[in-house]
Amino acid sequence: MxxxxxxxxxxxxxxxxxxxxxxxxxxxxxxxxxxxxxxxxxxxxxxxxxxxxxxxxxxxxxxxxxxxxxxxxxxxxxxxxxxxxxxxxxxxxxxxxxxxxxxxxxxxxxxxxxxxxxxxxxxxxxxxxxxxxxxxxxxxxxxxxxxxxxxxxxxxxxxxxxxxxxxxxxxxxxxxxxxxxxxxxxxxxxxxxxxxxxxxxxxxxxxxTLGPIATDPRWPRQLDNIRVRGALELWRGGRLVAREVGEVMFRKYGVSGIAAFNLSRLMEPGDQLAVDFVAAVPEEDAEAFLRARQTRLQGALRRSITWEDLMRGMVLAPVADVLLKACGLRGDAAVDEAGLARLSPVLKGLRLPVTGTGDVRQCQxxxxxxxxxxxxxxxxxxxxxxxxxxxxxxxxxxxxxxxxxxxxxxxxxxxxxxxxxxxxxxxx
Ligand SMILES: Cc1cc2nc3c(=O)[nH]c(=O)nc-3n(C[C@H](O)[C@H](O)[C@H](O)COP(=O)(O)OP(=O)(O)OC[C@H]3O[C@@H](n4cnc5c(N)ncnc54)[C@H](O)[C@@H]3O)c2cc1C
Structure with a gap:
């Protein structure tokens, strides 16, 4: 036999x-x-x-x-x-x-x-x-x-x-x-x-591989366990390698979730991750989108608008805090044109330098x-x-x-x- x-x-x-x-x-x-x-x-x-x-x-x-x-x-x-x-x-x-x-x-x-x-x-x-x-x-x-x-x-x-x-x-x-x-x-x-x-x-x-991505932890650490629906992009030397739309979960060490898992297969040392918090808004429209928001809120609240006002209802408070800090803006300060120009690219792509694989036990x-x-x-x-x-x-x-x-x-x-x-x- x-x-x-x-x-x-x-x-x-x-x-x-x-x-x-x-x-x-x-x-x-x-x-x-x-x-x-x-x-x-x-x-x-x-x-x-x-x-x-x-x-x-x-x-x-x-x-x-x-x-x-x-x-x-x-x-x-x-x-x-x-x-x-x-x-x-x-x-x-x-x-x-x-x-x-x-x-x-x-x-x-x-x-x-x-x-x-x-x-x-x-x-x-x-x-x-x-x-x-x-x-x-x-x-x-x-x-x-x-x-x-x-x-x-x-x-x-x-x-x-x-x-x-x-x-x-x-x-x-x-x-x-x-x-x-x-x-x-x-x-x-x-x-x-x-x-x-x-x-x-x-x-x-x-x-x-096919697991979480470790990044410079400065921003992720502050957002540990927060999930957002958005997009993740992998950048290499000014070139977009890949973009994944879906749930992004922040961890102390970096970013997890299916979008991060999929990008982990492609990452290389020196790459950067960009987190897009408003995936549905095209990059070229982001500043106009924020300005229109400012105008609408001014009408509704009948006062001048702060950065906190602008972020409320769009992203969670801890996320707003991180994004404003990344742009050097104070939440209680009034929205201005220079700040809008700084905030829109960060909202569309908070940059996180990739340092390697996150928790390897989660790799699939x-x-x-x-x-x-x-x-x-x-x-x-x-x-x-x-x-x-x-x-x-x-x-x-x-x-x-x-x-x-x-x-x-x-x-x-x-x-x-x-x-x-x-x-x-x-x-x-
Ligand atoms: C948490 C998790 C979730 C996942 N979810 C999905 C999913 O939903 N969809 C999807 O497509 N993929 C998923 N994957 C990936 C998928 O499970 C694997 O790609 C797939 O199981 C690989 O099949 P395999 O038979 O090659 O290996 P395995 O399924 O890993 O089987 C290998 C087997 O060999 C045995 N073995 C190992 N060494 C020896 C040895 N020396 N002698 C005898 N036996 C040995 C092991 O005990 C094991 O039973 C997931 C992976 C993980 C870890």
Whole structure:
């Protein structure tokens, strides 16, 4: 009997396990290929339960490969996944499904295994039950039905490649067990270390990203825990790198929230963040906007207007305090033309020099891992090590928030799982 060892029972590992075992079963060969998942922790799928604040934003209605790091590799792999899983069973026309479930192989995979979902802002897909367990339950039922063997508390320390013709992979477990396999799928997530992999697999160091941004703390410290709806911009040497509209949350060390998370993937030392507190007002209109406000308030209050008056109702008091201080204006002083010229650019872009990643424990992914140039995008198999596959976050692939990272984990897992079974069935 041939065996496929999957290291890691997170998103990519469980998708790979289902795909590998179902492919074996579909070919009437369950007894010929056995699929075993090795999971370091005491339960499978724990990492999935933590996603999306426990709700699991498991995919996106619009998957654009261009949003991923190493986009052309991802585009080819997602295309291969479509071709590999073309023409799966139709999920029917369930009216609870607001998006076209046939849009891609990942959505078809989940729909066929019973998952119902709904779409939130920006195409984010969540299970209808609004709990990550809903996604995990579908995966585990599919694993059980397909005969996947799950071994928990089984941390793999190293994978050794076959030494020659007829040899197999060796898995060295941390508890000194030795296991053998004919194909291995590495699905250990962002924690992947070079020492786990057979010698010579090209690798780049990993670092946490998609998290809060640390900045010069002078202004953020005063606004700790305040959230504003606005926009964040990343600037490099006078050039706008990216702009994200959304919630901005100030922390003692800098800025958090989805907009900051997304920009953290792009930041470099020396960059500056600009916080736009009135995202809907174009920059060139900002001064006129404030002047019109001054005129309106003068009419309503029947007196001359102070800076505090001008800010009230537009931003929270602590934010007003910071913005006025940043411009050297006193709240109780009367509004004047010179002050308006100073305030409008700060309201549209309070500058915060970037110093690095904020609280790394909040980072959602790791940058780095196995280099994509070492991997065949059509199968996720490592070139030069036949039978070794790397999937999910263990590869140097990451994307912004919105369901893209999990989508990649499922898609690469499905592709590698089915490819591994095909390889063994063909006797390669
Ligand atoms: C708090 C949080 C929220 C997130 N929310 C979202 C979201 O809503 N949507 C989204 O798209 N992405 C989200 N992400 C990112 C997403 O979770 C990951 O990109 C995705 O889980 C990666 O899948 P993976 O299978 O590669 O790795 P993981 O899901 O991390 O799975 C790796 C598994 O391997 C096991 N393992 C590790 N080393 C070994 C070893 N040596 N031997 C055996 N087992 C091992 C681990 O215990 C784990 O179970 C979130 C991430 C975090 C941290």
């Amino acid at each position: 041939k065996t496929i060892a999957i290291i890691g029972a997170g998103a990519a590992g469980l998708a790979a396990a289902v795909a590998a075992a179902e492919a074996a079963r579909g070919a009437g060969a369950l007894a010929e290929v056995r699929v075993t998942v090795y999971e370091a922790s005491d339960r499978v799928g724990r990492s999935i339960l933590a996603t999306g604040n426990g709700r699991c934003n498991f995919s996106n209605a619009v998957i654009d490969a261009g949003r991923y790091r190493n986009a052309s590799f991802v585009e080819e792999a997602l295309g291969a996944c479509e071709a590999t899983f073309e023409g799966g069973a139709s999920p029917g026309d369930d009216s609870l499904l607001p998006v076209d479930v046939r849009a891609n192989a990942v959505l078809r995979f989940f729909a066929e295994r019973g998952l119902v979902w709904r779409e939130e802002g920006e195409g984010r897909l969540y299970p209808l039950a609004n709990k990550a367990t809903s996604v995990l339950d579908c995966l585990r039922a599919a694993c059980t039905a397909a005969g996947v063997r799950e071994l928990v508390e089984s941390e793999v320390a190293a994978v050794e490649a076959p030494r020659g013709e007829g040899d197999r992979f060796t898995l060295r477990l941390v508890d000194r067990r030795l296991e053998r396999a004919d194909a291995v799928i590495v699905a250990v997530g962002g924690a992947v270390g070079e020492r786990l992999l057979p010698a010579g697999v090209p690798f780049c160091a990993t670092a946490p 992914v790791h940058r780095g891992g196995v280099k994509v140039t070492a991997v065949d995008a059509r199968t996720c198999e490592v070139r030069g090590v036949p039978g070794l596959y790397v999937v999910g976050e263990a590869l140097d692939v990451d994307a912004p928030c919105g369901g893209y990272n999990l989508h990649w984990a499922w898609a690469s897992g499905l592709l590698a799982g089915k490819s591994a079974t095909a390889r063994l069935r063909e006797g390669r």
